[in-house]
Amino acid sequence: MVRLTRVQQQARTRAAVLAAAREEFAEHGFVPAKVDRIAERAELTRGAVYSNFPSKRALYLAVLIDLVEKAAQEEATVSPDSPADALGVFARVWLERLPLVGDSAPGGRLQLRSLDGVFEDGHGPAVLAQVARLEALLLAIALEGGAPVRRVRVAELVLTVLDGAGHRAETAPGFGDPFDVAHACRHLAGIDLGDVWAPPHLPYVAPALVCADAWTAPRGLVDRISGEPVDLANGLVVVLGANRLGAAEEAVRAARPGEQVVVVVVSGDREEIGRLVRLRVADAVGCLRKVFAAEAWQHVRVVLDDGELVASALGVTDIGDETESAVSVRDGVIVARAHGRGAGHAAGARRREATS
Template sequence: MVRLTRVQQQARTRAAVLDAAVEEFAEHGYADAKVDRIAARADLTRGAVYSNFTSKRSLYMAVLLDHTSPHASPLPATATSGRLEAGAAAEAFARTWLERLPLAGDSAAAGRLRSRSVTGVFDDRSGRAVLAAITRLESLMLGLALEACPPVAGRRVRLAELILTLLHGADHLAGTAPGFGDPFDVTQACGHLARTTLHDEWDPPHLPFVRDAEPRDDPWHPADGVADDGVLVILGSARLGAAEEAVRAAGGERVTVAVVSGDPAETGALVRLRITEFTACLRRAFPPVAAAPLHIELDDGPALAAAAGAAITDDTETAVRIRDGRIVARASGRGAGHAVAVAP
């Protein structure tokens, strides 16, 4: 008889709960799913479920992260060489993004699971704040990729916001009115949007009033050696929209955004799900030359925060400049990334 270690038994229990939860969420959806039914499907007790997952929401996020994956398809031929024109790049991105939408034959619950929808899951005030912050970061990521595409233009974040508004609208309609609209039309519309000329200036009114960064001369010893010289911004999951302040002020210098969360199983998992999938879509749609000087660090965010002496909460906003293995400037609070990026 083979005896399982405690770790092996925990892993087996967790896997059984996740398998049962996939069935429950696909059949009933998030709102109507019951933890008691999930436990019964897995032949476990309710306590066994909660010993692995602190809430139904954390369990749902674990399902989305562990039991679903983006549908792969090869890059368009034009995306593997040279620089894509902005409209063509936007169309390639839209095609990749729309692949995850539910099929016409999916039930409503199964469709939401397929599209990794979090509609109605984070409907509290703090959850909505995190969703807004994530979408602002996604707009920045797409905008920077479009800015690297010809024709040469200035800021394209507002265009990215319009494209994401259209794509999220298509996502919503796919779940509420299956069969409505043509994804090819949506793709072409995204291309047209990317070719639109918008007045888009970067001039936040609060930045002139941000306190200067504090000069420092401290050793930099992150646990695993990540984060090279440059600007490191530690942002909580509700403050991700502040990433652009550092990027614009850095003027092309490398900026690393380390993401932290006060609740890794819920808001932290939400950030990981959205940003991981979004990054995959960008990589499949844009050629490597479109890579922006922005690196999002999800795995080692807490370790980098600890090395920089930053708090780990949803509202964290701390930045340091690293040079030759030392911290030479530091700032905390609103505008920290900007202050460090412009520091002498």
């Protein structure tokens, strides 16, 4: 008889819970689903379920993450010739999640990655708005292709159209033609939205503190965009709480051309808010990587710092959903620090001054 180690047993139990939960959510949906039935399906106790997932919401998010990450294995198979072509292909990839007319409503919602009824309390909706801004930034960077033009507003509009199509499919399955939606998204590339980068608060951001602090960067961190290890010895590193993700663009726009920008995401609630961010980032990147090669994001990296390794190494003590802190690193030495609103902009601007 083969004896399982404790780690192996935990992994087996967790896998059983996830499989049972996926069946339960696909059959009943999130709100009507019962943890007791999930435990029964997995042939485990209710306590065993809660020892792996602290809430039904955390379990639902884990099921969606598992679904999304398994579906995001494909790399780019096309090479768009223009932003319009890229948006058309991206829309078609995104719309593949739409359920068919004959699919059950709960199963269709699971396929849609629906969060309807999941975050009706707490600050989940506010975090979703911040994650959406990060998603739009990632799409925009790929569309910009390094050119001195901002396409964030177009990216936001495209994501709004696609989210609307998903909601319509959830409430009125079979209505509308996905090809029409993709065609419309393609043409959004030609709309002039007067998109400029000029946030009114940036001139009032306190300057970064110049320093010369040696530091040992944590190892084993992975860029969620490319899947490759991240080197934190050079560049701009900005640590953002889940409720401050919209500030990622401040760091990206402040960086020197070609300078690496690492967006490190932390959360005060790893089990639910942390999982929510991971789900949305994985879903967005999974779609983007089917359209664009990793090189499309040039110098931008995204790290989900669930263990708070980067934040702790940088000396950030108030780690939570409102965290906003940044450093400029050169050859393993921190040469500038900033904390609070506008930190990424301040650290990036200080580095530009020092190298100009």
